[in-house]
Amino acid sequence: xxxxxxxxxxxxxxxxxxxxxxxxxxxxxxxxxxxxxxxxxxxxxxxxxxxxxxxxxxxxxxxxxxxxxxxxxxxxxxxxxxxxxxxxxxxxxxxxxxxxxxxxxxxxx
Amino acid sequence: xxxxxxxxxxxxxxxxxxxxxxxxxxxxxxxxxxxxxxxxxxxxxxxxxxxxxxxxxxxxxxxxxxxxxxxxxxxxxxxxxxxxxxxxxxxxxxxxxxxxxxxxxxxxxxxxxx
Numbered sequence: 001x002x003x004x005x006x007x008x009x010x011x012x013x014x015x016x017x018x019x020x021x022x023x024x025x026x027x028x029x030x031x032x033x034x035x036x037x038x039x040x041x042x043x044x045x046x047x048x049x050x051x052x053x054x055x056x057x058x059x060x061x062x063x064x065x066x067x068x069x070x071x072x073x074x075x076x077x078x079x080x081x082x083x084x085x086x087x088x089x090x091x092x093x094x095x096x097x098x099x100x101x102x103x104x105x106x107x108x109x
Numbered sequence: 110x111x112x113x114x115x116x117x118x119x120x121x122x123x124x125x126x127x128x129x130x131x132x133x134x135x136x137x138x139x140x141x142x143x144x145x146x147x148x149x150x151x152x153x154x155x156x157x158x159x160x161x162x163x164x165x166x167x168x169x170x171x172x173x174x175x176x177x178x179x180x181x182x183x184x185x186x187x188x189x190x191x192x193x194x195x196x197x198x199x200x201x202x203x204x205x206x207x208x209x210x211x212x213x214x215x216x217x218x219x220x221x222x223x
Contacts, residue, residue, distance in 0.1 A: 004151075034211055043113075043199060044152075044214040089151070096167065097142075097212060099151040 002027045004092055006100035013080055013107055021075040021103045023090035028068045031093040035064050035075050038087045038102070047088075048075070080107045110135050113215035115200050121221045122190040130185040130218050132200030140203045141183035142167075142212065143175060145196040152199065158183055190222045 003026045013019055023033070032051045036044040048057045048064040050073070056065040063076040073090060087104045091097040116131045132141065142157040154167030158177040172194060174186045183202075187194060197219050201212040 036214075041217075041219075043216040044201075046211050046213065049211045091152075096154055096157070097152075099153075101149060101151040 002030075002092060002094050002098045004090060004098050004100040006088075006090060006103050008103060009101070010104040011106070013105075015080060015082060015107055015109050017080050017107075018076070018078050019080055019105075021077070021088050021090075021105070023073040023075070023100055025071045025073075025092045025098075027094065028071055029094065030068065031095070033064075033066055033073050034091045034093065034097070035062075035073075036089040036091065038089060040086075044089065077105075080105075082107050082109055112136065113200055113202055113213050115198075115215040115218050117218060118216070119219050121223065122187075123223055124191060126190050127186070127188050128190065128220075129187075130198055130200075130220075132183045132185070132202075132215060133181055134183075134200075134202040134213070135181060136202060136204070136213065137180070138202035138204050138213075139180070140205060140212075141177065142201040142203075143173070143183065143185045144199045144201065145169065146199060146217075147196050155185065155198075190220075192222045194220065195222045196220060 034049045035047045050066040061078040066073045087102045089102045091099045113134045143155040144152040146152045156175040161180040164175045176184045200215040203212045204210045
């Protein structure tokens, strides 16, 4: 059974820091991996989608990598800002999306 | 485009009552999904649909029913609500179920069953 784990569960950093969020999964037979952002009391906003054949995707200050063989993905956030404060979720697509429990990020001024 | 919308945003039910949650999308997506989100559990798939008139069970389907009578709408029903169904419910849609298409999510419905 596919399981998705995100570490750390919570992270608090000062503004301007570069940071890395981790996502690991137990079964490498995935179609793609998606990173989402969720603000408190809100829905999910898709940030990046990496196909299984890709190694990384970039959008602005965000860079996501995928290593299928080791069952890992990272989300790199450059020059973090207070507006980046949210919960970040990763999900692997194995015909259906399997979600991790998220990393709650706080960026303080 | 409104994207994916959900009605209602909040609801409080008493044990045993019934209700229907409505999801609508205006992106002409074939696939639609219902998830529930609980603290420490992540999002779990309840039911999904691969097209108008079709439904299928997800990971946690018990206590819920769904219908997809129109392509743009996906309804989630609770026939006899239980406190264990207190959760935040999210609807999502995608153009296809294949790998390259991402899922788009609605804003959620917060349901409390007392």
